[in-house]
Amino acid sequence: MNMLTTLGLSIESPLAVPGASNYRPESWPPPPNWPVVIDAQGNVVSRWGDPIWRLDPWAKKPVTLNFGDGPVKKSAAPISSKNANLLRIITGWWLYGPYGARGYRSLKTRFDQMRRLFILCEDEGILASELRHFPRVCERIPAFLRTSRQTEFLALMHELYASRDAVGFTLLDSGSLTRLAALFPNHHTAQTPYIPPRIWRYQVTRLRECLDDFLFHREQVEACYRFCFAAYEHNQRVSERTTCVNAPPFSGHMMKLSGAKTGLRFLGAFAGTAKRFGIFELLERWIGRNRKLQVRALTSYLKLVNRAGLAYILNFSLMRVEEAWNLRAGCLDVEHDKNFGDIFLLRGQTTKTQADKDALWVTSPSVEVAVRAMEVISQFRSLHASYSEASGLAGRYLSESYNEPWGRVRKKDDHSLRPGIPTYAELLGRFYKLFDLERLRITPEDLKLARLATSTLPEEYQVGAVWPLAWHQLRRTGAVNMQASGLVSDASLQYQLKHVTRAMSLYYGQNHSQMRLEEKAHTLYVRAMYETLGRELQKLTRVRFVSPHGDKRKAEIVRLISLEDAKKMIGLAKKGAASCRPVILGVCSSREPCPYGGIDNIAHCGGGDSADAKPCPDVLYDSEQSGAVADLEHVLKERLATAQDGSPLMESLMAQQRSVESFRRVVGSANGL
Secondary structure, X not given: OHHHHHOOOOOOOOOOOOOOOOOOOOOOOOOOOOEEEEOOOOOEEEEOOOOEEEOHHHXXXXXXXXXXXXXXXXXXXXXXXXXXXXXXXXXXXXXXXXOOOOOHHHHHHHHHHHHXXXXXXXXXXXXXXXXXXXXXXXXXXXXXXXXXXXXXXXXXXXXXXXXXXXHOOOOOOHHHHHHHHHHOOOOOOOOOOOOOHHHHHXXXXXXXXXXXXXXXXXXXXXXXXXXXXXXXXXXXXXXXHHOOOOOOOOOOHHHHHHHHHHOOOOOOOXXXXXXXXXXXXXXXXXXXXXXXXXXXXXXXXXXXXXXXXXXXXXXXXXXXXXXXXXXXXXXXXXXXEOOOEEEEEEEEOOOXXXXXXXXXXXXXXXXXXXXXXXXXXXXXXXXXXXXXXXXXXXXXXXXXXXXXXXXXXXXXXXXXXXXXXXXXXXXXXXXXXXXXXXXXXXXXXXXXXXXXHOOOOOOOOOOOOEOOOOHHHHHHXXXXXXXXOOOOOOHHHHHHHHHHHHHHHHHHHOOOOOOOXXXXXXXXXXXXXXXXXXXXXXXXXXXOEEOOOOHXXXXXXXXOOOHHHOOOOOOOOOXXXXXXXXXXXXXXXXXXXXXXXXXXXOOOOOOOOOOXXXXXXXXEEEHHHHHHHHHHHHHHHHHHHHOOOOOHHHHHHHHHHHHHHHHHXXXXXXXXX
16 A cells, blocks of 8 residues: 555646546556546546557647557557556556656657567567566567667666566566666767766865865855945945945055045955955965955855855766756755665756656765855855845755956846856866866876776877866766776775765665656666676676686686677676676675675685585685785784684684685685795
């Protein structure tokens, strides 16, 4: 019953509203007489068991879904009743499930693609629910999909797999999906570059430092801003009342003398005011000064913090820059999940689908810092904007333009038009103290990792060149990093990413959330997930990986993985390869969850369970893990020295020690030691 309460029509139509007799099924799947489509007069247009569903009331024109188990028509190939019922369940899930189609066009597009899959099953004489057991049939799937729709189809199939318990059956499992992804060619001729871990970490660390520094000084910055604004407003009022020439308050000594006669307020150089409010060093640290600090540096600093917040959000959300640019105050939500704690969500409008006016993106808890900084600035800058009196906190954009009176040209506020979005490169050029360009220069290791993730990396990406950061790179890099893959080899970055993206990965990858996430971000994540899995599988063919059971066992594990296919398939897994899980000793190739651990306990991996036990047949030792194994051995020795003889702890530690010895013996032998 809990699942049924989450179901409901997602189609955006005046006829599909809570309370309508067709809004929420009373059982799953619904009975054959369940009304799926009802017209404005309350008449049932289509029922669940009908061979054809008519969507006319929603589309306001003739649109049909033909399940193929009715009278044979030349325009639609027939489908057996068993497969047609499975197709109904999938189509119904796309109507009533948490990721239901919002428009009839989207539903029709999904249905047409899925129907071709069912026709393929009919041609082969199999049930669609058994498709995953027929890999050669699966190989024919790309033939009937348009190249531009293949990634979307992969995401739909992944969503169905993740929802298999609710749907009631499985079409393709994770192994089948990995093999299918390997068969899809690149739709885009040039992949978006993946930012190397070192450079990614540096830019995101500097962004966070900028945001934290502002929040630490927020009261001083706001007080200084209000003081300066009041001074300019005072001189403006005096000028209008006395018809004297208006003059800025931050002027020289002679101006100050004349101010005593006219009533104008003159405060001397702005640097003095900045020091009085305790933000002089702050402005110098982030903005600098060419000759002397001017009041315009205050505006520049606020813009810098705002842009840093934008960049930080993009690093941790999979949003497009247009979507993040249009976020409003109050956009950060927190979903409280009993299994994974607080899940942070950004709420906004997607720029790709008009129907998604209230889309959700999963994000890292650390994004709260960026949103808070941007909200603070937006709040006190808007207090003096002419339009703001009628707009509340939730109505303001986080990224907005304001015209302070000390600007070179003060125009009348017009917030009906959104300001243009600056590029990431412009951010670097304008705020030269944000990043040290030398830290952004590409090293040989950077280039190696970048090319591993992006086989089509342009020639301009060369060792010694400054990495040309761009907004769209953050989106793809975020999707890849969310896998916490071995590609991101730096230990500190690996730790950081696993900490902040575990829940994100679960929500995108497993559809754990009952909330509707932005579809394009979800699709991007799913594709990156299978790309990453495939790249990890490709690594297993290298000499550094050895099986404790010998070369023959390793050959059995990697026999279906071909190095020559790495570039062509973008490193995706070849047929038959479906799992590659990092463990302390190397990798585990088992497709099933391991009941013994492997991450925090290696007793079973290396055969240390007992004196005569053998290592796990699914493990491959990685010689590059020797340092991590040495660290573990040091910890084991320390704990063994204090463990009580005969205790379960002592037995566990000794079992792990035997596994370490097995690792050293096998790796040493493979390296001729």
